[in-house]
Every structure is written in structure tokens, then in C-alpha cells.
Amino acid sequence: MRVAIVGGKLQGVEAAYLAKKAGWEVVVVDKKPKALASEICDQYYSLDVTRIIEWIRFLKRIDLVIPALENKEVLNSLVLTTKYAGVPLLFDPHSYAISSSKIISNEMFIHIGIPAPAPWPNCDFPVIIKPSGASGSQGVLKIKNHREFQRLQAEQAAAEWVVEEYLEGPSYSLEVIGYAGTYKALQITELNMDSSYDCKRVIGSANLSDEIREQFEKIGLRLASYLKLNGIMDVEVILHQDQLKVLEIDARIPSQTPTAVYHATGINILEIIGQAFVSGKVWDEFDITNKRDVIYEHIHIFDDQLEISGEHIMANAGPLQLCAPFFGADEALTNYSKGKTDWVATLIITGVNRQEAWKKRDDVIKKIRRSCQSQYYFDRYPGLEDDGKFIRSV
Known part of the structure; x- marks a missing residue:
């Protein structure tokens, strides 16, 4: 094909x-x-x-x-x-039109009873401000108090902002596919964010209770059914005080998570939905079984440091190449070449379980640091000040 x-x-x-x-x-x-x-x-x-x-x-x-x-x-x-x-x-133009506007999709969440962060002013500070039409973490700001909020309002027009309560907790993603009234929820992945709330790492099998996992899948399937989804939809949630809250949906081909799902389960989301669109037939029923654990993350090497950072660092890297293996990683998408001092890579690392995958990943980072003579290592998280501390030691 x-x-x-x-x-x-x-x-x-x-x-x-x-x-x-x-x-x-x-x-x-x-x-x-x-x-x-x-x-x-x-x-x-x-x-x-x-x-x-x-x-x-x-x-x-x-x-x-x-x-x-x-x-x-x-x-x-x-x-x-x-x-x-x-x-x-x-x-799916209809589903995309709804998901591409955070204002419209948030209204849909309220209409069909999908749990989501409380909108301003029905919440206290801190709050998160997002541009309605931007995807991912683009333009996301955390506002700590009313003074910061007033200053931002004076500087920028607020008509297309989404303002909602700031919630703490781990983030997760779920892909749902739909075709001709049939819907399927795929593998749940865990998302790690950098200091600017951009996804820096996807862990290919989320550690969730059966109850929370079932709740998430039901949310994804309910959204897909309401939208009459024909295609792929990504649902991102945060688990706050043992409650799932939907942060956003995107009815389009997502980045990062489908590859993590592929390596964790062997299921190629794009292949399944693509075959359905070409053949005009719904896929045969299939089970989703976690076969391996996956760590999928973005690194930036420059000067004398290696930094784990959000996907934005890959955007201006120029043409990427698929390398396998790569410093011990199973695969990498990278602009690396021998002797280059400023380069980026998306590392794809698998193991039989999470412990093995993390050990293998740490070994990969050590090999890269030795090869590039990277003295400093940074792996920052949201809410932590950029003070030069090593957030995770390798």
C-alpha cells in the first residue's frame, strides 16, 4: 500500500x-x-x-x-x-473541529459529564492558562495569584484563553480509534513533563489500578462514541487525588504515544485504522497485552551538558534519521553525527519490565555522556525552579 x-x-x-x-x-x-x-x-x-x-x-x-x-x-x-x-x-473533520478548540471541547466535557479541571472563576489560584487553539503544551502558563493574572490580562487579550484550576498528579494518555460506529481503546501510557509542561518522556505501560484503568477507558470510549469518531483520538488526563480529570483531547494523529504503544504491545495503531479506511471494514476484535516496558524520551546535548527536555527540542532539528541501535538504545530518531557537539535525539528503550527498562535507559544516558563528555545532566519537572540542580542522577 x-x-x-x-x-x-x-x-x-x-x-x-x-x-x-x-x-x-x-x-x-x-x-x-x-x-x-x-x-x-x-x-x-x-x-x-x-x-x-x-x-x-x-x-x-x-x-x-x-x-x-x-x-x-x-x-x-x-x-x-x-x-x-x-x-x-x-x-475526521467534525471531531477535529471540536478537539482543536479547548473552549468547545471543555463545553462538551460539561455537557456529557466528563470529569475535567474546574474552570475559572469557579476555582482558586494557582490556575493554568492555555490558548484555546494551541496543541500540546504550547503557550501553557501557570499563574500563582491574582496579581499575576491581572498583569497578564493587561498585557494580552484574553478572548481565546482557557483558564482552569491547576491540578497536581501524574499524567496519562490513551489513544482511541473509531470507524463506522465501532470504537477501541488502546494502551494507557504515562507522561512525564518538563518545566514548561511539554512532554519529555512517555512510559509505555502505566502503573494504574484496574479500577482507574477501566474508568479511563470508559471515558475515552464515551468521548469517541459521542463524537462518532472516525479516525484516531488522543485523550490526556491527570490523576488528581485518585480522580481522573481530562485535560484535553486531540482527534488527529498524535506524536510520541503511538510509538510507545507499538513497542509496549506490538499493536500499530496507524496500521489498524489505516487498513479500515482503505478496506472499508472494521478491524477484527483484538486484545491489548503489555509485552514489554518502554521508555521514550527526548534528549538535547550541547556545550558540556545533556538535558532531558520536551518534544519542542526536536522541532527545529532538521531531517531526522532512524538509528538502531543507538548507544545501547533500541532505536533513536536523531540528527546526531560523529563529532557533532549540539544535537538531539528521541530515544526508544525497551525492557521486559519497568525496572529493566530504566536500568537500560540509565546505561544509555551514561554512554552518551561519556562519549560527548557531558559533565552536567538535567532532568527537570514542572514546579521545580531552574536552579541548576540535578533532578535525577545518572
């Missing part, structure tokens, strides 16, 4: 990685001559898909189109052109 992934940034990297694992012929399309995903596919085309005549001609050789971006003009063009060309588009 020949698939076209439109968008070569972080989502495109995720989609291209999983599409290659599915054994598909992978074409990545992006306006930029050299995007992040340009070297981890079979073919790369620098093409503007809003140039309709050229794009429709291109579609004649494609079996499935996978959007991996959030540009509304491009997405609208893909909906129209793929319909005209008769090529399946792995995208």
Missing part, C-alpha cells in the same frame, strides 16, 4: 515511523525542501497540496492520505481533493 503523509514535522515523523513499521510504501509531502520526516520515508516531495491541480494529479498514485499537520487551509483542501479523487483520507 502506498500512503501519502501530508506534513513533515513532529506528527509527520510519528506517522512515517509507524507507516514504515506497517510495511507500507511511505511518501511524505511538505512545502519545505527538508522537513523533519524527509529522511525516514521512501520518497519525499516538496509540494504545496493547496495547489489543487498538481495535488490531484499526485493523488492518482496514492492509496491513503494521512494528514499530519494542523493547518486549517491545508486540511480543508485535503478534505475536498481526496473526495474528488476518491482516495481515503484518514481524518
